[in-house]
Amino acid sequence: MIDGGPMPASPLAGESTLTAGRSEAGSHSRPTPLPLRLRSLATLADFFTERLVVLEAEAALVRQQEAAGYASALRQTPTFVETEHTAGLMELAQSTSAKPNDIPILLVEEGNLSPMEGYLRPFLHGLSRPYAEQARWTLHNYVHDLDSVSGGPAVPPEIVFGPWPRVLVTINVDATAPAPAPKVVARSGVLLLEPPDRKAAIRSFGSLFAPPPSGKPPGRGIDGDPRASLDLAVANGDDQDLRDALDLALEAAAADGRNLVSPRAATKALMYVAAYAQVASRSGDQELHDERLRDGAENALLHFILPTLDSAHFGAVAEAARERARANGLLRDRLARLRTGGGGFAGVPDDFWSGLS
Numbered sequence: 001m002i003d004g005g006p007m008p009a010s011p012l013a014g015e016s017t018l019t020a021g022r023s024e025a026g027s028h029s030r031p032t033p034l035p036l037r038l039r040s041l042a043t044l045a046d047f048f049t050e051r052l053v054v055l056e057a058e059a060a061l062v063r064q065q066e067a068a069g070y071a072s073a074l075r076q077t078p079t080f081v082e083t084e085h086t087a088g089l090m091e092l093a094q095s096t097s098a099k100p101n102d103i104p105i106l107l108v109e110e111g112n113l114s115p116m117e118g119y120l121r122p123f124l125h126g127l128s129r130p131y132a133e134q135a136r137w138t139l140h141n142y143v144h145d146l147d148s149v150s151g152g153p154a155v156p157p158e159i160v161f162g163p164w165p166r167v168l169v170t171i172n173v174d175a176t177a178p179a180p181a182p183k184v185v186a187r188s189g190v191l192l193l194e195p196p197d198r199k200a201a202i203r204s205f206g207s208l209f210a211p212p213p214s215g216k217p218p219g220r221g222i223d224g225d226p227r228a229s230l231d232l233a234v235a236n237g238d239d240q241d242l243r244d245a246l247d248l249a250l251e252a253a254a255a256d257g258r259n260l261v262s263p264r265a266a267t268k269a270l271m272y273v274a275a276y277a278q279v280a281s282r283s284g285d286q287e288l289h290d291e292r293l294r295d296g297a298e299n300a301l302l303h304f305i306l307p308t309l310d311s312a313h314f315g316a317v318a319e320a321a322r323e324r325a326r327a328n329g330l331l332r333d334r335l336a337r338l339r340t341g342g343g344g345f346a347g348v349p350d351d352f353w354s355g356l357s
Contacts, residue, residue, distance in 0.1 A: 021193035061114035071140035164224030179353035249297035
């Protein structure tokens with residue numbers, strides 16, 4: 001399960017999303033050769049767009065050139081040395097006249113096998129603000145296109161991903177793959193991916209025989225601007241309710257009266273609450289609406305705040321959040337799992353990531 005509810009809320013409200021969990025976690029929901037944990041994300045991407053590329057990360061990717069390729073001057077004329085990912089990245093950057101507004105989505109499998117701040121630097125820097133209409137990736141420093149060593153299409157100096165690109169990354173935190181760097185986490189929402197229960201896992205065999213997705217993505221045309229849901233809430237006069245719900249949830253993230261939430265994290269969290277409320281609340285029932293706001297605010301604390309806290313503050317904030325969390329909510333469930341994983345004092349892990357490992 002992702003998000004404990006509507007899956008689209010996090011990628012709607014943010015352009016970089018990390019999904020963390022064990023390698024078997026995920027939903028058996030897309031009949032493709034994709035790894036099990038990636039299929040639920042691919043299904044989500046299929047809902048929005050046909051512009052989807054999967055990059056399977058590997059160890060020893062350090063620089064962006066090792067992911068996308070580099071220029072070489074060893075021949076008489078400069079040429080471009082491609083990698084296995086070059087063609088996919090160039091394809092993702094191309095918007096055709098048939099689908100000019102489709103959101104480009106890059107799915108990265110096991111992204112933390114190498115430092116993401118290195119090989120994914122163009123996306124991390126391009127999407128460092130709470131919103132970005134484009135992300136630019138420099139391929140080489142020549143002013144003209146270069147012929148490729150393989151004889152494929154000429155390679156331009158730069159490719160541009162837009163409009164409103166998204167990067168979705170699966171990560172596993174264990175002895176072979178460390179936690180992502182704080183600068184990566186600060187730019188992303190973090191979803192905890194849990195395997196389904198036993199009966200649901202057994203029933204999932206049906207997706208092996210399901211037809212592949214076809215036709216227009218049902219979510220095509222949704223505004224890719226991550227500010228869209230919040231902008232709608234402001235226009236409707238509902239933004240105060242959003243702010244009040246988030247402020248209540250973030251009261252847990254205070255240490256000795258000192259605020260631990262950065263402006264960027266608070267902005268991303270508020271955009272998430274707005275998107276969650278828009279996706280989840282389909283009735284005019286005020287009580288249900290208030291419940292959805294609280295759900296969204298608690299989820300925002302889990303996705304955008306807890307993963308960024310250092311070991312000096314995580315335990316106290318996690319304990320305060322657990323005491324305040326709704327009994328049947330996603331936050332309490334995930335905190336219970338984190339409390340039983342990793343070391344730390346009184347069963348509480350040193351930080352969010354040691355709890356996963």
